[in-house]
Amino acid sequence: MQTYEEQHGQVLFFPTQYRLPQEAGQVRELLREGTGMVFKVSSVDQGLGIYFAWSELEMNRILLDAPKVDVVQPIVEPLLVAPLWCLPGVNCGKVYKFNLRLNVVVTSQNPLRVYVNPTAAAVTLCPKPYGRSSDPTVMACGVMELARSPLATPAQPGSVNSTYGFSYEDTPFLTTWPNIDLGISEAEREALERRIERAAAHAFVAGAGHNVIRTGRKNMAFPWTCYELFGLDFLVDKELNPTIVEINAAPQIDMKFPSLLPREKMVEDMLCLLGLSERCRSDALRGYDAVAVYDAEIAQPQESWKMVYPTADTLDLGGKMESLETEELHAHVRRMATKKQD
Numbered sequence: 001m002q003t004y005e006e007q008h009g010q011v012l013f014f015p016t017q018y019r020l021p022q023e024a025g026q027v028r029e030l031l032r033e034g035t036g037m038v039f040k041v042s043s044v045d046q047g048l049g050i051y052f053a054w055s056e057l058e059m060n061r062i063l064l065d066a067p068k069v070d071v072v073q074p075i076v077e078p079l080l081v082a083p084l085w086c087l088p089g090v091n092c093g094k095v096y097k098f099n100l101r102l103n104v105v106v107t108s109q110n111p112l113r114v115y116v117n118p119t120a121a122a123v124t125l126c127p128k129p130y131g132r133s134s135d136p137t138v139m140a141c142g143v144m145e146l147a148r149s150p151l152a153t154p155a156q157p158g159s160v161n162s163t164y165g166f167s168y169e170d171t172p173f174l175t176t177w178p179n180i181d182l183g184i185s186e187a188e189r190e191a192l193e194r195r196i197e198r199a200a201a202h203a204f205v206a207g208a209g210h211n212v213i214r215t216g217r218k219n220m221a222f223p224w225t226c227y228e229l230f231g232l233d234f235l236v237d238k239e240l241n242p243t244i245v246e247i248n249a250a251p252q253i254d255m256k257f258p259s260l261l262p263r264e265k266m267v268e269d270m271l272c273l274l275g276l277s278e279r280c281r282s283d284a285l286r287g288y289d290a291v292a293v294y295d296a297e298i299a300q301p302q303e304s305w306k307m308v309y310p311t312a313d314t315l316d317l318g319g320k321m322e323s324l325e326t327e328e329l330h331a332h333v334r335r336m337a338t339k340k341q342d
Helices: 002-008 024-032 056-065 143-148 186-208 211-218 262-273 290-298 324-341
Strands: 037-040 050-053 071-074 098-109 112-125 174-176 228-236 242-248 306-309
Touching (some): 024 056, 037 056, 050 056, 098 186, 098 262, 112 262, 186 228, 186 242
Antiparallel strands (some): 037 050, 098 112, 098 228, 112 174, 112 306
16 A cells, blocks of 8 residues: 555545554654554454554553554544434434445456445444543444444344344344434535545555556456455544545355345345356356456346446546556446446
């Protein structure tokens, strides 16, 4: 990412990062200025290995207790929302930080094609009101915090998933993106969603320029050789700027709550998009012509996946993806955009 920013300018949807111990002096200076900082162990996931500090003293304690901490980021003031419904004894105001998990599928690396699924995007509210604290259960946000909280106990009668046969309960701290009330205007929400989609596209364009990926792409026999599902975790700040806090190469998509049932449709449509389901078989998806494969893919009978790259709005993103297939496809997308305008 540092190399990408040197070539194309600052990428605003990724948080500023400091490495320890190399940049400890800069972190200490920010703490002295009153900036809160989040400390992470880069090799640990699932919401673990995260610490918060508002002073040098707290930083010293973190480094003493967790010597493997190696990444530090400034704390971003988040947009706060209310739970879906009230529980007895629980603050029902707009006091909860939330995490947005957006699923992304890369259907091709050469040329790069990226889709997002906003209808099944999961929104997880932290079950404790947000406030300036060094307590990770207050400051952090994610499914792990929700699962550990006593507030995750069912507020509605439980039910049984007839397809999978397991019991599950609903919670006012978990929903999908279309169902969360952000307390903003429709125009503001549409603008935010465009920024989130562009950020998702930008992340994979930036990654496509990595030497390892570029080398692997050259060794692919066909444009359709590789596809992968990712989970991008977003934080939205109070100024409605989305920040990618994590990219998961193995996202958890099992449906443990009724509010996440749209993910079943997401999986069905993904298999259709890729031509892997019986009702969506298409020989055109297996061709050699990058433009023909693109046309066949966007014509697949699915509703929930939205292409975010390449599109007329994202072809301006910088990146090193030199290949004949890429040039041909991008020219085709530009022609389609011009034709649509005419």
